[in-house]
Amino acid sequence: MLKLLGAILILGSTTSAGFRTARHFADRPRQIRQVRHALSLLETEITYGARRLDDVCEQIASREKGPVRELFHRCSEHLRNRDGISTFSCWELAVEEVWPQTSMQSSEREILLDFGKTLGVSDREDQLQHLARVQANLQVEEAQARDEQSRYEKMCKSLGILGGALIVLLMY
Amino acid sequence: MWSQVKAVLPLSIRQRVESLSTEIRDRLEEIRVRQGRPLELITADRAGFISQSGRWTPDPASAFVPDREDCKKMLNLVSHHSLYALEEELRRGYVTLEGGHRIGLAGKVVVENGRVKHLREITGFNVRIARQVKGVARGITSLVLKKDRVENVLIVSPPQCGKTTLLRDLARMASTGLPGIPGRKIGLVDERSEIAGCVDGVPQLDVGSRTDVMDGCPKAEGMMMMIRSMSPDILVVDEIGRKEDSDAIHEAVYAGVHLFTTAHGRNLEEVCRRPILSQLIQEGIFTRIIVLSRRKGPGTVEDVYDQRLTPVRRQVKVGC
Structure with a gap:
């Protein structure tokens, strides 16, 4: 009886571990897509609206969900409350704070931090150029992430279940 | 503040x-x-x-x-x-x-x-730091605003004598109205955001309750836009003096729109030396020309002339 309970526990935990890893693979491209969507909103605002960066960030935050929402919300708060420290520092701070919650990887982080260095500090044309470059970079990452998702998502799930089953079999 | x-x-x-x-x-x-x-x-x-x-x-x-x-x-x-x-x-x-x-x-x-x-x-x-002085125009309103008549005003003054402050206050009073004098629709063309001090298109200084503001707009174009779209009774613009301005002013005055405006200059002679302005003055467009100085502090009204350049009344009391 006890043995059966243990077996179920092992099977349950490996399965959930597998599903969690799989979710990371599924979340990454989705979050990159969200960031790209947010950046294209920013692009529109810079081209036509020419609104203040903190307002734009707040607006993006209200439209997005999850960690991406948190990222822009934090950024907007830092822009407003940090006594004029550089825009990059505000952005960097927001990225650092939010990163543990996201499923994105260090390559995306580098792209976003790099983007922050140019954020807000130049004229419209320049801003748009930088945004286009970031979009292109993120697109590459997104494609790669999707590729990984299709390859590993299912595999992680089955690996979790099968691995658990294997341990149970060996133990019995 | x-x-x-x-x-x-x-x-x-x-x-x-x-x-x-x-x-x-x-x-x-x-x-x-x-x-x-x-x-x-x-x-x-x-x-x-x-x-x-x-x-x-x-x-x-x-x-x-x-x-x-x-x-x-x-x-x-x-x-x-x-x-x-x-x-x-x-x-x-x-x-x-x-x-x-x-x-x-x-x-x-x-x-x-x-x-x-x-x-x-x-x-x-x-x-x-902007400080609007409400009520500076009170001394001259009786010369400019009547129950059924509005004069076309040109305020002449050197810099820093309260020209814009006076114009803003005049606009505010004409817009909101005074006891016995109804308020009128005002179209304010604020090329350098000095009169209304707009942020995101919203006036930050009190320019009256019936005033529409065209912020950051070139004067001549702004006046035409206002006439076409906002049907103002009075147009308010700062610092006229270019050819396009004069065309727009003609257009406005012939369309029956009144005008409050200003020009740089120490006195009437100096303004009359400027070709566009002197032409407008000779045509009798401006029915009140107010000359300011800093003699008794900013906003001292030196002289007020009518369209034939005869003094209307000397030494008008200024301030609140």
Whole structure:
């Protein structure tokens, strides 16, 4: 009886571990897509609206969900409350704070931090150029992430279940 | 008012200015920040510096000197981290804040095809604190506004004599109305955001309840747009003097729209020497020409003339 309970526990935990890893693979491209969507909103605002960066960030935050929402919300708060420290520092701070919650990887982080260095500090044309470059970079990452998702998502799930089953079999 | 100004000052400067006595702070007209040089404060009657510990000092040697970091922070605060949104402002060299305060900017100019493209390396800020003086126009309203008649007004004055303040107050009174005089629809074309001090298109200074503002719009074009779209009774514009302005003024006056406007000049003779203005005056477009000076403080009304250039009444009482 006890043995059966243990077996179920092992099977349950490996399965959930597998599903969690799989979710990371599924979340990454989705979050990159969200960031790209947010950046294209920013692009529109810079081209036509020419609104203040903190307002734009707040607006993006209200439209997005999850960690991406948190990222822009934090950024907007830092822009407003940090006594004029550089825009990059505000952005960097927001990225650092939010990163543990996201499923994105260090390559995306580098792209976003790099983007922050140019954020807000130049004229419209320049801003748009930088945004286009970031979009292109993120697109590459997104494609790669999707590729990984299709390859590993299912595999992680089955690996979790099968691995658990294997341990149970060996133990019995 | 201070709360609007202090929002753009970095902490190092803000704390020092806040440690001044309130009577000095309330009388500040300009705060001048220059990178690597002493922070200068200007009130209505004197100019001075601020010491490291936040005391007023006439001696620049012991004064607080803002550094590169302070200027950078100040630019971030002024631009709200969005230089891209300030292209037009950087070209013109100033930013208007909430409350109608203005910040003049100086730095390295980037030129493209012989035109100023924008400012880079901004190292000089002049925070000009706006104080609207309500009621300055009360002394002349009886000459300008009647129950069923509005005069076309030209205010002539050298700089710093309260020309714009008077124009704004006149617009406010004509717009809101006075006892026995109904308010009228006013179209205000504010090319340099000086009259209404708009932020995001909303006037920060009181220009009256029936006033529509075309902010940052070239005067001649703005006047035509107003006539076409907003059917104003009175058009208000600052500092006319170009050929296009005169065309638009003709258009307005013949369409039965009245006009409040201003021109630079020490006296009537000086204004009459300027071709466009003298032509307008000779045609009798302006039925009241008000000449200002600083003789008894800003906004002293020296003379008021009618369209035949005969004095209407000398020595009008000014102020509230």
